[in-house]
Amino acid sequence: MTAITLYGTPLSLYSGRPRSYLINAGLAYREVTPTTVHYKDVVLPKAGGRQGMPTLETADGDVIRDGAAIIDHYEDQSGHTFSPKAPKQRILSRLFDVIGAEGLLRPAMHYRWNFPDENLAFLKFHFQSVMPPVPEREQYADKAMDRMREACMGFGAVPDTFELVETLYAELLEKLDAHFAVQPYLLGGRPCIGDFGMIAPFYGHLGRDPKPLSLMQSHAIRLFRWVERMNRPEPDVGEFDDQTGEYLSDDQIPDTLVELLKQLATDFVPETRAAADCINTWLDQQSDLAPGTEVARGVGMAQFEVRGVTINALAQPYRFYLLKRVQDEFEALDENAKENVSGLLNACGMEDVLNLKLTREIGRANNLEVWV
Numbered sequence: 001m002t003a004i005t006l007y008g009t010p011l012s013l014y015s016g017r018p019r020s021y022l023i024n025a026g027l028a029y030r031e032v033t034p035t036t037v038h039y040k041d042v043v044l045p046k047a048g049g050r051q052g053m054p055t056l057e058t059a060d061g062d063v064i065r066d067g068a069a070i071i072d073h074y075e076d077q078s079g080h081t082f083s084p085k086a087p088k089q090r091i092l093s094r095l096f097d098v099i100g101a102e103g104l105l106r107p108a109m110h111y112r113w114n115f116p117d118e119n120l121a122f123l124k125f126h127f128q129s130v131m132p133p134v135p136e137r138e139q140y141a142d143k144a145m146d147r148m149r150e151a152c153m154g155f156g157a158v159p160d161t162f163e164l165v166e167t168l169y170a171e172l173l174e175k176l177d178a179h180f181a182v183q184p185y186l187l188g189g190r191p192c193i194g195d196f197g198m199i200a201p202f203y204g205h206l207g208r209d210p211k212p213l214s215l216m217q218s219h220a221i222r223l224f225r226w227v228e229r230m231n232r233p234e235p236d237v238g239e240f241d242d243q244t245g246e247y248l249s250d251d252q253i254p255d256t257l258v259e260l261l262k263q264l265a266t267d268f269v270p271e272t273r274a275a276a277d278c279i280n281t282w283l284d285q286q287s288d289l290a291p292g293t294e295v296a297r298g299v300g301m302a303q304f305e306v307r308g309v310t311i312n313a314l315a316q317p318y319r320f321y322l323l324k325r326v327q328d329e330f331e332a333l334d335e336n337a338k339e340n341v342s343g344l345l346n347a348c349g350m351e352d353v354l355n356l357k358l359t360r361e362i363g364r365a366n367n368l369e370v371w372v
């Protein structure tokens with residue numbers, strides 16, 4: 001009997017993060033769609049009543065909702081085996097986690113929803129597969145797909161931005177491919193928390209839907225190999241000379257990673273700045289936001305400019321919940337390490353990520369993110 005049940009599906013972006021963790025950690029699990037009677041009657045009430053993937057049930061019947069919380073749980077249990085210890089690597093691992101889980105929704109959703117000729121039949125099949133097996137299954141799937149098309153626009157992928165989204169993505173593929181040509185994972189021979197964040201958009205959407213998969217296979221073979229590797233229990237690093245399975249020694253950060261972060265900063269930094277402004281303005285106006293109130297997915301639209309193009313995207317507090325972990329790790333470093341990390345973030349155009357904060361903290365209660 002398998003001990004762990006992961007409620008998720010292959011096409012769900014966020015399911016990809018803990019799935020890859022469980023595989024790499026060698027933890028036996030089974031993946032089930034969140035449509036069973038057991039899920040509804042037993043798991044959902046323990047998940048704060050919030051339906052969502054991923055949600056995980058342990059062998060003891062404990063339930064953890066949210067990909068970051070699932071990984072935290074197993075990292076705590078294992079002695080943090082996927083968390084590098086050296087300062088620069090620690091910070092970058094956390095930063096890639098935010099960027100992967102929250103910063104690449106626009107290209108992920110664009111390449112899923114705006115290429116119906118290539119993707120539609122595939123998506124219909126999968127959306128129907130995750131609906132309960134009732135006669136209305138097809139209609140339910142159609143409705144869910146409509147909601148996701150709207151979400152795609154809400155993340156800023158609209159006709160006026162398509163060209164920019166595609167240009168940035170083509171550049172990103174190039175940087176990722178260059179990095180994974182020299183290293184099996186972000187920080188060397190072993191995946192880190194940041195790899196698990198990054199696999200979220202790069203498996204369920206960009207590494208699996210027909211349109212972006214074909215782009216990846218034709219333009220970024222090494223990136224495609226990383227996507228495969230992240231979902232396999234064995235090292236799968238045949239093309240590399242170094243097969244030690246360790247992070248790079250002496251807190252090394254390869255140049256290819258700096259180039260990659262510079263590219264990611266192009267929209268991640270202005271979007272994060274605009275989202276912080278938007279959410280903080282909203283927080284200022286909430287005189288009666290009681291501690292323990294559940295954090296909504298979005299609280300307004302952030303507007304920002306990238307290369308002369310205006311983007312409007314949902315301002316999501318959760319981005320700052322993850323970003324605070326980067327900032328907390330930084331604060332815990334000694335002065336010398338702080339200086340080294342600041343220098344690195346400056347070189348990557350990412351120095352602002354240490355200062356962009358919400359005026360109110362987010363915590364967790366009853367498996368939900370709540371305002372503290």
Ligand SMILES: N[C@@H](CCC(=O)N[C@@H](CS)C(=O)NCC(=O)O)C(=O)O
Nearest residue numbers: 012013014051052053054066067068
């Ligand atoms: N913060 C969550 C986000 C999970 C999430 O948004 N999952 C999507 C599917 S990929 C979902 O279930 N959305 C429905 C909802 O959240 O109500 C995580 O990192 O696990």
